Amino acid sequence: MVPIMAQSNVQELDRLIEPLYTALNSVKVLRSSVGQVFDTLGNGLRGDHGEEGKDNKFLLELQELLSTVNVNFREVEQAVNSLTPPPGPFSLGNTTFLSQESTQERQALYPQLVNSYKWTDKVHEYSNLAFALLSQNQLKRSYVIASSGKRRRNVQSSHNVLPQAVDTLIAGIDRQFADMNLTVSRPFGSNAVMQVTLGRIMKALVAFKGLMIEWVVVKGYTETLDLWTESRYKVFQKVTENAHAAMLHFHSPNLLEISVRSFMTWFHSYSTLFSDPCKRCGNHLHNALPPTWRDLRALEPYHEECKP
Secondary structure: OOOHHHHHHHHHHHHHHHHHHHHHHHHHHHHHHHHHHHHHHHHOOOHHHOOOOHHHHHHHHHHHHHHHHHHHHHHHHHHHHOOOOOOOOOOOHHHHHHHHOOOHHHHOHHHHHHHHHHHHHHHHHHHHHHHHHHHOOOOOOOOOOOOOOOOOOOOOOOOOOOHHHHHHHHHHHHHHOOOEEEEEEOOOOOOOEEEEEEOOOEEEEEEEEOOEEEEEEEEEOOOOOOOOOOOOOHHHHHHHHHHHHHHHHHOOOOOHHHHHHHHHHHHHHHHHOOOOOOOOOOOOOEOOEOOOEEOOOOOOEEOOOOOO
């Protein structure tokens, strides 16, 4: 592995090279302005100068171009004066041996290594900014409320629920809907993962943390279910997105069981996914998709473009 010291040296090298890039860019602008002067001299008097006073117009144009050259030349001088010579050779650790490679493929490793350092620095910078922003957000789905007075008491959290209570709730929902089959497993410990089969239309996995719904994945009836990959069909990808929105909408830390029942009632409304038309436009298909949105209160079907 490349030593960490090599990364700091590369960063220092980039800091010193940045003024050099600025100076080279100034030289590029100066060369462009000088080229315009020679182009104007080479073309001489043109038809757009007119017949009257064309000599004066040509001289004024040339004078303006020379003034631009003078300004660009001063910018080059300032950029060059701001350059500082390197303090000495940089020790890049084991990366110095990359220059001794004879194959063309391995010789290209060094610039790729520099780019990877830059990318890693950006990841650290963005992650620090994200941490600072998220740490200011006090909106959390776990719920703690303070009673009046100096003492504080904790309301039962949606995380701390006995597995038996979760099983009882899911069994009650399973009896409520005849065309929706629910089965529970616990592959990750005490937290439940519920598999939902809605007729012969689609299947879903609902991951719980206590009685709080953490994740939902919806797939077609013939697809293999797992929590990590999305459906290969666009229609079920849209249903998964809407399920995530409904999961957050129905969540209530004070009414845990009602939150789950409300979400499952909303999810059951997709039993008519391919049969009910859109409530707004009256069409079954729009952009080759059925109405994939269900109103969160009335449970009426809408296309993504038609939803209120």
